[in-house]
Every structure is written in C-alpha cells, then in structure tokens.
Amino acid sequence: MNELFLNNYVIVYLFSEAVLFLIALYAFFKDISILRFWDFNNFSSKQLKLEKQSYLLSTIATFIFTLKLTLLIYFVYMIDSLSIIIPGAMCGAGVISANSYGMSLLFVKLITIFTFLLFLTLNNLDLKAKNYPLLKFKSWVLLAGLLLIFLETYLDIAYLFNIDLSVPVSCCSALFGNLEGANPLPFGLDIKMLLILYYTLFVSIILSLLLDNKLLTAVTLILFAVISYYAVVYFFGTYIYELPTHKCPFCMMQKEYYYIGYFVWGTLFSALFFGLIWVIIGLLKYESKVLKRITVTSLVLFVSLCSAYVLYYYFKNGVFL
C-alpha cells in the first residue's frame, strides 16, 4: 500500500470524486433517455416525465459544477501538500509531473468545468423560454460533461495509483527554469515580443467584445490564454517570486506568496471560460450583457494584477528584473 492513500487530502478527494462519479452515472442514463425520446410536441405521460427529469439533470449539474470547482481548488492544494511526501518535489509542478497522467488530469478538469458552466448558462436561457428551445443542445453538452467526468475519474485513479514514491521527481526549476539556454517560448518568441503580444491581445479582446465580433473574440481569447500562460510563467511569475530564475506556475499558490496564484489563474480562466460561453451563446443568437461584463472584469483584473506586480517591484527597487 502506498503511503499516499493515507494522506487526508487524498482520501477526501477520492471519496468526493467517487460520489460525484456515482451521481454522474445516474445522470448519464437519464440524459440519454432525454436525448432519445424528447419530443416537445408530444403530450404523452412519458414526455411529461422527461420534462421533470430535465429538472433533475439541471439540479445535478449545478451540484456537480459547484463541487467540481471546489474540488479543483482542493486538488491543486492537495498536489501542493503532497510535495512533502514525494521525493524531489518542492511544489505542485513536480507532483503533477510525477507521471504522464497528471497534466492531462488537470487539463480535463478545466474542460469539465467549462462544459458544466456552458450547460448551466444554456439551462438558464432554456428555462426562461417557454418551449425549451435549447433542450437538445444542452443535453448534448451535459452528455459531453458527464463523459468528461468519467474520463476524469479514470485519470484520477490512474494518476494517483501510478505515483511511485521511490522515484524522485523533478522540481519546478528543473521543469521550467533551467533549460540550458534553450528557448521555452512557443513560435520562437522572446520575452519582449511575448509582452507586446500579451498587451496587444488584451486590447484587441476588449475591442472585439465592444464591437460584438464573436469570431474575433474567440480567436483572440484562446491566443491570449496561451500567451498569458507563458507570460505568467516566464515573466510575471518572476516578479511575484521576486527572483529572476524562479519560473513556476505552481509555487505562486503557496502560502509564501499569499496564495495569489489561485487568484491569478482564477481570473484568467474565468475570463477565458465566460468569454467563450458568450461567443457560443452568441452563435445561438442569444445576448448576455452579464457574461460580457464578467469577461471584461476578470480580464482587466488579471492583466492589472500581473502588471501591478511588475510596477510594484520597479517602484520598490528602481530596476526591472
């Protein structure tokens, strides 16, 4: 037996994931019957039953979403706390890369949350109208979300069972920092170009949101997310740590940095997710001022937070790193 499975966080995490899995399994069958038999113009008792079931599904989805969001934060925290047990790891970065499942697990988690967020938005719009116009579509979205949960449960197990405590893992400076001169940035960018792109994309997202241009918003948002990841890890992060060689997306979630990482990544993903949902419902001919406002707010928060760290450092020390 692996010592990992006696860690409180791991036990609680696996337990919650198992409960959610069971609920998701139940919802999965209900969702399939809705997708198969739904016919709004039919007045049979079966249709009535399905309408009631769709309420159950939206309740379950709300439940799952709330918990998944909490568990994502909990998961990241757990990963961080495991770094004491796993040899060589100093923060979450090492633990998550202890085997090849870790990164995909984190990725699937984010997509799951996005899918459920999309479902909840669609559900909200759907219930406002009288004839359930989006029901088929939202049920497909839910199906995708539930399948993602199954995948996630599999990855949870595969990841945690395959962490070998006798093999040391790399720490974040080995994973991100010390690359012996190789350029870690994509498309052959350097830091200066990266920052120019970062701020240009930021402005263009705001502009395309103002112009209501869906396609442009989607493209710029996705590009911005990619660029932001690199910008935070390789530039802004160094100002958070106040150390030019410390490049890590995980360490900033530790207590030493006042858990600021949760806020940094939280605002970025909130901007990305709400922005994309705004685009998707826009394509279905719905408008939402609220979503747009949330996107802009989180985006501005994210960018100003990152920039504030740089400015703060400059005003304090009179130099850039």
Next chain:
Amino acid sequence: MRNNSFFYFLTLNLLKEKRRFVGIVLISTLLIFLLSSVLFISSSIKHTLNQTLIAQPDFIVQNIKGGRVSPIKDEQVDKIVDIFGVKKVTKRVYGRYFFDDKYSALIIGVDFLDEQSNKKLAKIMDSVDLKSFLSKDNMLVGQGVLNYLKSHYYTSNYNFLTPSGQMQKVNIFKALNVKSSLLSNDIIVMPLELAQKVLGLKENELTDIALNVPNDSEWANIKAKLESLNFSTRVVTKKDMKKAYENLFNYKGGLFLVLYLIVIATFSLLLYLRYSLASSLERKEIAILRAVGWSIKDVLKLKFLENIFLVIFAFVLGSSLAYIYVFILGAPLLKDIFLGGANLKQFTTFTPVVDYSVLSTIFIVFAVAFLGSVLIPVWKIAVTEPKEAL
C-alpha cells in the same frame, strides 16, 4: 437581498419545522464533531512537531554499528568542520535516563561555550547566567522532571546512577519555562562532560554530531560528502524527519478517516431513506406551494437551501464543539490514541492551530455525502403533482 421574501419563508419554515430536523442535525453534529476532533488533534500535533523541527539542525551525523546507533568519536567533528558550506557543527550528547520503570527524561549535554545549532536550545542558553551555572555540577530541568523530582523529595539536587554503577550528584539550577510542553517537558539540560558521565560515554565519545548548511541547494552535495567520510556514517536530514512525521500522522489520521468514511456512507443511506419516505404532510406542503404558483425550480431551490443550511449549521456547531473539546478541555480519551498515553505522560495542552485546509476537508467530506444523498429524493418530492399529493 433580491428575493428577500424567499429567504424569509425559508427561515420561517426551518424554525417552524424544528422538530423535523432535530434528529438529522444531532447526528450530523456528532459526526462532524468526531471527525473535527481527530483532525484538530492530528494537525495540532503536526504543527507542534514542525515547530520543533524548524529549530532542529539541518543535518545529524550518526555512527551505525550493526544497524544500531552507537557513539561517534569526536575527531569526526574536525573532519566535518573542514567541509565547505558547513556551519554550526555541534557535538551532541544526549540519551534517556530512567528514574524508574515508568518515568524517564531526556538528558541533553550542551557545550555551553560553543554556538548552538538548535535554535530553541540557543534561546534557553541565553537566559542562563553561565558563570554560576558552570561553577558547580548544575542542570536545567523541564517542568515535568521538576514535578517528578519534587514528588520524590529531591528539591535541590539529584543523585544519578551512572551505567558504571557510580553515583553522580547534580544540583537543580532552574526549571525551564512551560511553553511548548511537548518539546521541553521532560528534558534535562546539563554540561557536556557531565552528561557524558551520567550516560556512560567516554570522554571522546559523542551521541551524534549536528550541523547546519545555510544554502539548501547544497544539501544533497553535503550529504554525499558526509556519507563518504566514514563507512559507518548515517546522515539524517531535516527533510527526512519532516517526511517521517508526516507519514506517521497521515497514518493515524488516514486510518481513522477511512473508517469514518464507512460511517458517512451509512449516514448517507439513512438520509436517502429518510427523504425518500417523506411524510405525506411534507408532500402536501410542497403541493400547496406548487398550487400557488411555485415552479419546480423554486421548490428545488427551497429544499436545497434548506439542506445547505442544515449542513452549515451542523458544521459550525460540530466544529466549534470540537474546538472546545480539543483545545480547551484537552481532548480527554481521544488524546491517548494519538499520543500513546504511556510515552508522553507529561504532554499537557494542544497548541490551538486551526488549519483552514483541515476545516475545508471536514466540510467537503460532509457536504458531498449529505447533499449527494438528498439530491434525488428531494427532486422526487419537488416534482410531485399537486393533484396527487393533495
């Protein structure tokens, strides 16, 4: 709030139907109380040990013979001092002295004229008037030791029986202060040479050697160098110790948690049944609400908020009771599971640390199980046709 009347109705309903929820709240509170007490104890001990660990030296060099720790020769110290990057190399002499079968104290020999690698010890030394302390055979004792000696009528000195069979008389100089009792309750601090005599070591023999390496990226390197000094050397690092503590308390807490989850599962089943067999009165109420124009969504919202309220209420109540039980009353009964009554008899109080991760752990375990099990029954009640129920 936007729908004020909704919340008004919710609270009104909860207050009116108090009796319906009393059972659930009682059991929930009890379950949360149990879990929180155990987790509070384990995190408090972990905290205390980590505090101790911070003050510990980074490395300890021991001599191993046949898998057992045996005295190390003090010429090793000179070799270690020559390694670059090593600071505060301290000769350490310590061991347990058994006053009788049941009571023992840790004797720590200190070279008072040297700098101390243990930061806590260094603090203790600062408060002692060295000149008068070293003029005779004196010792500093922890509160627990002092109490033991007093109860055996040794008020000013004690005669230690050394392994060679001689008596060694040592005066009690002063008692150490009571703070952080786990660390200093049963220790005796005395000069190095005296400790060697009491513990039966030769003049050039030490228990082990402690040292600090300020630059922690050099740790692995220094460890390799220390190990290559001698074939029989074992090097223990601070990180090893931290990991060992972590595993020890994970083991105890984890075992409990696994058993606890079974209890939670049973409780969920009970909840599921309780809500599935909702009384006809409850169904009627829902039917009336539906009949006066509430949608299924509203009813679901009402029922859910009701349950979330119950969970939060039980959580706050249970964890505050646990706080009182552990940190104010000192966790009678449960304490022995963690501390093993016999070993650490002197342990008095738990340092109150409330770790938010512990609290969120408790909350997640409970909320997931509770809300997950009422989810489907509550929906079944909410979608009942008013016509059927009335």
